[in-house]
Amino acid sequence: MRYFEKFSVFLLVTGLFFAGTTGLFADNATAREEFRKGAEKEKAGKYIDAAETFEEAHVQADDPVLKANALMNVARCYRKAQLYGKEFDALQALIKVHISRINFTDVVQRQYEIANLFFKGHRDYFVSWLPFIRKDDRTTELFEIVLENAPCAAPAAEVRLGLGRLYVNNQKPQKAAETFRKVLQLHPETKEAKYAALELANLFVQLAEKGDGDGKYAKEALITLEAFLKKHPNDSETEWIHRAIEKVHSCIAKRYCKLGDFYKESGKKETAERYYALVISDYPNTPEAQEAEKKLSQLDKNYVSSRKPLTKKERQFVEMSLPEEPDVLLIQPDESEGRFLLPVKDLRRNVSAPPKMINIKEEVDEDAL
DSSP states (O other): OOHHHHHHHHHHHHHHHHHHHHHHHHHHHHHHHHHHHHHHHHTTTTTHHHHHHHHHHHHHSSSSSHHHHHHHHHHHHHHTTTOOOHHHHHHHHHHOOOOOGGGGGHHHHHHHHHHHHTTTTOBBBBBBSOOOOBBOOHHHHHHHHHHHHOOOTTTTTHHHHHHOOOOHTTHHHHHHHHHHHHHHSSSSHHHHHHHHHHHHHHHHHHHHHHTTSSSSSHHHHHHHHHHHHOOOOTTTTTHHHHHHHHHHHHHHHHHHHHHEEEEEEOOHHHHHHHHHHHHHHHHTTSSHHHHHHHHHHOTTOOOOOOOOOTTTEEEEEEEEOOOOOOBBBOOTTTTTTSSSSSSSSOOOOOOOOOOOOOOEEOOOOOOOO
């Protein structure tokens, strides 16, 4: 009885093994048949149908090499059909699953090319009875993927520059600034680095113009603009750089004027005067300087305009001493152990008059202020 039980178990296991093997061969056989059909459709110029047939072959195949070949054929057919987004997806599937069976460099290079095509305006069409309807723009998504796949590949600088511009257009200034900075850090001696510096400077100038609560964007703009001038002193964009610096100075001056207005309305006259004076001294060539001068003269009737704009490094300081007066000197006991508790008279006979105010022009270290 036991012999027949063991023999029955053996037959059951053997049957299951061959059934599984038959299924395996059947799937690969089906995949090869789909390959044949796909090749015929591709030869006939029916590229979309061929791609879909090769996709079916990829699903049916169990052999990894067969699967990889199916995806390669899918990518090729979508490329011929000019559905570059679908081609990109097929290439990405190859990278994710079959990276050891492909030429990674060639695949990534093609992905860069496709992303650039989208950047230049390409959009896949819907496969429907309305062939003129385009799908959504995938440019940003494709750029991000290719940079993740190969962040240091040859076209990476160009892609990062384009991606930064896309972030600007999509109202993502922080991502744009981060991307432009990466171009400067990772590709410092390329033409893309030069353009990234200009884009970064322009971004900060625009942000400063729109509203700069703490002055951060204006400072960043000036740092970027001055760094560009230092590195490219004879560049064709130098004139624009100087105009941009003037624009940033005007933004800063406008901000200080608004602060002065706020303190003026709050009744804090001295604080308001300091902000107006700061505009006049630091940004004398801006339109805001004339406005600040007018407001300062209204607050301080003794203020007289110099009518002569000063440079940033040249300031006027008034040197004067405290007036000496003949009077009783009161000595603070401090640590005198009680020896000076009575007032001591000033024994000097003649007390000189306070010296006249002296206007001194001196060079000021901006970093020390």
